[in-house]
Each structure stands twice: as C-alpha cells, then as structure tokens.
Amino acid sequence: MQYRQFGNSDFKVSVLGFGCMRLPTGDEELQSPNIIEEEAVDMIRYAIEQGVNFVDTAYPYHRGESEVVLGKALKDGYREKVKLCTKSPLHKVESADDFDRYLHEQLERLQVDYIDYYLLHAVNREKWQGVISKQSLLEKAEKAKQEGLIGQLGFSFHDSYPVFEEVVDAYPWAMCLLQYNYLDLETQAGMKGVKYAASKGIAVTVMEPLQGGKLAAPPQPIKAMLQENVPERPYYEWALLWLWNQPEVSMVLSGMSTMEQVKANLKAAHKAEINSLSDYEKRLLEEEVYQKFRELILVPCSKCHYCMPCPENVNIPLNLGMFNDGYAFGDLERRRSLYERFGRNAEKCTQCGECEDSCPQGIEVSRWMPRVHRVLGEGKSYSSSK
Ligand code: SF4
Ligand code: SF4
Numbered sequence: 478m479q480y481r482q483f484g485n486s487d488f489k490v491s492v493l494g495f496g497c498m499r500l501p502t503g504d505e506e507l508q509s510p511n512i513i514e515e516e517a518v519d520m521i522r523y524a525i526e527q528g529v530n531f532v533d534t535a536y537p538y539h540r541g542e543s544e545v546v547l548g549k550a551l552k553d554g555y556r557e558k559v560k561l562c563t564k565s566p567l568h569k570v571e572s573a574d575d576f577d578r579y580l581h582e583q584l585e586r587l588q589v590d591y592i593d594y595y596l597l598h599a600v601n602r603e604k605w606q607g608v609i610s611k612q613s614l615l616e617k618a619e620k621a622k623q624e625g626l627i628g629q630l631g632f633s634f635h636d637s638y639p640v641f642e643e644v645v646d647a648y649p650w651a652m653c654l655l656q657y658n659y660l661d662l663e664t665q666a667g668m669k670g671v672k673y674a675a676s677k678g679i680a681v682t683v684m685e686p687l688q689g690g691k692l693a694a695p696p697q698p699i700k701a702m703l704q705e706n707v708p709e710r711p712y713y714e715w716a717l718l719w720l721w722n723q724p725e726v727s728m729v730l731s732g733m734s735t736m737e738q739v740k741a742n743l744k745a746a747h748k749a750e751i752n753s754l755s756d757y758e759k760r761l762l763e764e765e766v767y768q769k770f771r772e773l774i775l776v777p778c779s780k781c782h783y784c785m786p787c788p789e790n791v792n793i794p795l796n797l798g799m800f801n802d803g804y805a806f807g808d809l810e811r812r813r814s815l816y817e818r819f820g821r822n823a824e825k826c827t828q829c830g831e832c833e834d835s836c837p838q839g840i841e842v843s844r845w846m847p848r849v850h851r852v853l854g855e856g857k858s859y860s861s862s863k
Pocket of ligand 2 (some may be wrong): 516777778779780782783784785793794797835836837838839840842
C-alpha cells in the first residue's frame with residue numbers, strides 16, 4: 478500500500494480508502510439495507526489488513542445499515558487501525574439540536590465513542606446558505622470537537638466551483654470529499670477545486686472515481702481508444718491511476734461491493750505513484766476520451782441511489798442507466814426489451830419532483846422520466862422525444 482500526506486496534518490493516509498456505500502446486499506437495489514454482513518465484514522477487514530487505513534460511511538447509506546455493519550467490522554481491534562469517517566445528514570438536520578441528535582445516533586450505530594473525521598454531507602449552495610449558516614452548524618461542530626466526540630471537520634461537496642471556493646475559504650477544514658474523475662474535470666469543483674483545496678492545506682479525497690462504474694466498463698469506442706495504447710491495463714485502473722497521478726489527491730475512496738473488487742483496487746493501489754502516467758496518457762484521457770464520453774453519455778447519473786425510494790416506485794437509476802447505456806453502447810433495441818421486462822417503469826412517474834432535491838448531479842428527473850419512456854417504451858428517437 479502507498480501512503481500520502483493527509484492535507485497539512487501529520488497523518489499518512491492510504492491512497493485507497495474503503496467507502497461503505499455499495500456493500501454487498503441480498504437484492505438488486507444498491508442502497509438496500511439487506512447487507513450481506515459476513516461478506517461485508519470480511520471485505521472491510523481484509524482491506525484493512527492489506528494497509529487501508531481510512532474507512533468512510535454516512536448516515537443514509539444502505540438506509541442506515543452501513544454505519545451499523547461498519548461498526549461491527551471495526552470490532553476486534555480493527556477500529557484502532559483506521560481513521561473513521563462519517564457524515565452529518567444535512568438533508569435531515571433542521572436545527573442545531575438535530576445536529577447533536579444525529580451525531581449521537583451515529584456514534585451508537587457505529588458503536589464507537591469517537592469519530593475521527595466528521596463531514597457535512599453533500600454541501601451545496603442551498604445547504605451552505607441555509608441550514609449550515611442559519612443553524613450555526615460550524616459552531617455546533619466545534620463544540621462536538623471540544624467534547625471529544627469528533628476529531629476533525631470536513632465536508633463532501635456537490636455544487637459548482639464558485640460555491641466550493643466560498644466554502645473552502647470559510648473554515649479551516651481538515652478534508653474535503655469531492656466527486657472527481659476524468660469525466661468530472663470541469664463539473665462540480667473540478668480540477669480547479671482540487672488544486673485550490675490542496676493549496677490551502679486541506680486533504681483532498683475523492684469519491685465516485687469510476688463515475689458510478691462507467692469508467693470501469695466504458696462503451697466500445699472508448700475501450701478501443703484505451704486498449705490501443707496499453708492493452709493489458711484494465712479500464713478501472715486507467716481511472717484510478719489518473720487520480721493518483723495528481724499530487725493534490727490524498728486518497729481515493731472506492732465503494733466496493735465484492736472481494737474481487739477489493740483485491741483489484743488493492744492491486745492498483747500498489748501502482749499509485751505520482752506521475753505514473755505519461756504526458757501522452759494524461760492527454761488521451763483528459764482530451765480525447767473525455768470528449769468521446771461527453772458525446773456518448775446523455776444523463777450524468779452516477780447511480781448513487783440518493784433519490785430513492787420514489788413514492789411511485791419508479792426505479793430512477795435503473796431507467797436512466799438503461800437509457801444512457803442504450804445510446805452509449807449502441808444497443809437501444811436490447812434496452813427497450815429490458816425496459817418492457819422491468820414493467821415500463823418510467824411511465825409511472827407523476828413528475829412530482831420530490832426526488833430532485835436529493836440528486837447531487839442536479840438531474841431533472843421529472844423531465845427525464847417521460848423522455849426515457851418515450852424512447853424506451855414508445856420507440857421514439859432521442860431528438861423527437863425532447
Ligand atoms: S418525479 Fe417521478 S421519479 Fe421523482 S419522485 Fe416523483 S414520481 Fe418518483
Ligand atoms: S438520478 Fe441523481 S440521485 Fe438518482 S441515482 Fe442518479 S445521480 Fe443519484
């Protein structure tokens with residue numbers, strides 16, 4: 478395992494962190510609470526034994542069960558080997574008292590008396606100017622630090638660069654967690670944000686390194702571009718090496734679902750040198766592959782499932798995934814028959830818009846669902862479905 482400086486602290490973090498948002502479950506729903514506990518505990522412990530020293534979860538992951546299962550994995554001496562990170566559920570926090578209440582609930586779920594890094598979850602302009610500022614949550618967090626309940630404060634982020642800069646400048650954060658990969662070069666905080674935070678001594682950590690799996694199994698034209706250059710390098714490794722190539726990135730969190738993925742990521746982490754990609758390989762990803770992807774992927778859904786459940790039982794990520802894949806992989810007819818098999822599910826959308834506040838990508842689901850139905854259910858083309 479390779480280790481890097483964690484911002485301006487003394488801590489050396491493993492380049493790979495274990496994200497507990499996609500633990501193995503007994504059913505198809507990614508955020509299902511039915512975690513296969515024994516398998517998840519084995520995976521987390523194996524990663525720690527191989528040198529991973531940072532584990533991350535959040536209040537809503539697996540509808541609350543992620544924190545519980547991680548707490549179990551950290552028994553038997555594993556807690557002492559890692560920094561533990563979880564997040565304040567800002568989507569639920571309405572008052573300063575709520576902040577404390579959820580923090581205590583999380584300590585209980587995790588069965589610990591101390592959280593090393595406590596993040597404000599999914600900060601955006603609305604939350605920054607709303608609940609965080611109006612309820613003085615930074616002061617609340619300072620108090621929790623003084624009481625010894627949390628070590629350091631950070632934030633995860635989903636908005637644009639100007640908001641990011643404002644947040645960074647407002648507090649001496651220990652870390653930030655950003656959605657960053659070679660497709661998100663200019664979206665969200667982007668590369669500019671990564672450099673800015675690092676220049677301030679904030680540890681930059683990365684989530685969604687594979688953009689919800691898109692970069693691990695890209696469409697054929699992209700596979701061809703990558704294979705032509707380094708045939709033996711797996712696609713996910715291109716994405717991880719691109720991140721680790723940057724000195725500003727301290728650690729990459731991967732939400733692992735199988736032991737096979739854990740082992741593959743650990744193997745890749747051995748190669749996590751700064752400047753391990755040639756200038757040519759960097760340019761290939763940041764310019765040619767980036768451009769091609771932008772032509773192929775129509776909706777930037779990362780399949781995080783934050784928008785679920787929908788009151789009408791619309792499976793939003795499944796529908797968007799079938800739609801995107803149909804275009805990107807050039808097999809719309811196959812996706813149309815899958816759509817039939819899943820019960821023409823997007824048609825159930827009543828366009829209530831309830832799901833949209835939770836979407837970190839700002840996707841207008843209520844506008845996309847009817848469009849998905851017109852393309853997949855009624856056989857229309859994308860341009861005529863708009
Ligand atoms: S807009 Fe559609 S998909 Fe979203 S919650 Fe409402 S019914 Fe469900
Ligand atoms: S629509 Fe948004 S919230 Fe829902 S899975 Fe996709 S990215 Fe996540």
